[in-house]
Amino acid sequence: MSLSLEQLVNKYPEARVWAFGDSAALADSLVTLVIAGKKVASCGSLQSWKDDEEKPEPGGYSIVLDGASQPRCVIRTTGLFLTRFDRVTAEMAMLEGEDDLSLESWRREHQRFFQHTGTFHPEMELVFETFQLVEVI
Template sequence: MRIVLADRYPGAQFWAFGDGAEMADTLLALVLRGEKTASCCSYTAFRQDGAPAVGGYHVILDGADNPACVIRTVAQRLVRYCDVTADMAALEGEGDKSLDYWRAAHRDFFQREGGFSPEMLLVFEQFTLIERLQ
């Protein structure tokens, strides 16, 4: 299936949300329900992973590493963690969708990733669901 998807979506990256199987499945479910239409990563991770630019495709994997859906980036911007707005946090669709929840969850995530600062640069990405694969 991955070869077919790579042919159908040239340049697509295959990845899962979060940093574990449970988080991957939880965030994937939000995408499939239409509640999660944005995500972010540290600018450092973005540069290391070489993520596709606006218009690029991503094949999102579930917690078992199976392709679950395809999303397409529709907007990207650099923003500091401390400058993320309530509207941006709500687009991520996580928890109670509040900025307070977003800040706590993402601070914990970036600390696990190896570096957190309120001033850290993030790449905030908005996307649209293109295809369900499961």
Template sequence: MSLVDELKIKYPAANAWQFGDSPELANELAALVVKGIKTASCGSLASYQQEDGAPLIGSYNIILDGQDVPVCVIRLISMRLLRFCDVTAELARKEGEGDLSLGYWRREHQKFFLREGYFSDEMELVAEEFEVIEVL
């Protein structure tokens, strides 16, 4: 039995996934979560609507690194909808990336959403905040 399978027994209905869109970014962001620096994330509403089993507040997630190895378990504690242009400096800081500034967040997330295929200042995002439950 794999570690992911064992964790899914311990945390029923947990999903296992990576942050980012490359192994390097997945490693970087997973490390920020483990260190307690990254406590929030966001994605486009359109992407969330295409996923099977959208996340729910209180749900557990197994965070994988860029090699699909579990590094921690997080629990979703809040979710909200907002437009890209309405992201605050506080949310940017909670995302824990770069210099923690809103300017950095906007630049890097615009690049990310363009890689996904769509970006607009008015695009709707799902912002999530989470807590680390277990570091593996």
């Protein structure tokens, strides 16, 4: 039986509720990677992290939505650290589980994303988050 968003919020009362990416298609793609166990990390600009009212914190839960704003899984943050776009390593890119897992594809797709949001700079600071899958909805 699938739990509703309301039931999940009751089960995880402190959880953040959000979707990956900047489009419904990307949200669907990335949450599918999380559920498959291929995506165990994500990153965002330090500025957007500062602007976010609900920040991830180690040990905190997130209810991850798909592109239709339906809950698909629950993850738990295992770590956060600060880095720069130009200092992301191949290992970090692989943890994000996207595309062909290479640093080159990571840079290309993340540059596209950050340019779309108007925040890209090669030396921009990023908050890199690692997480574990807790529950599939």
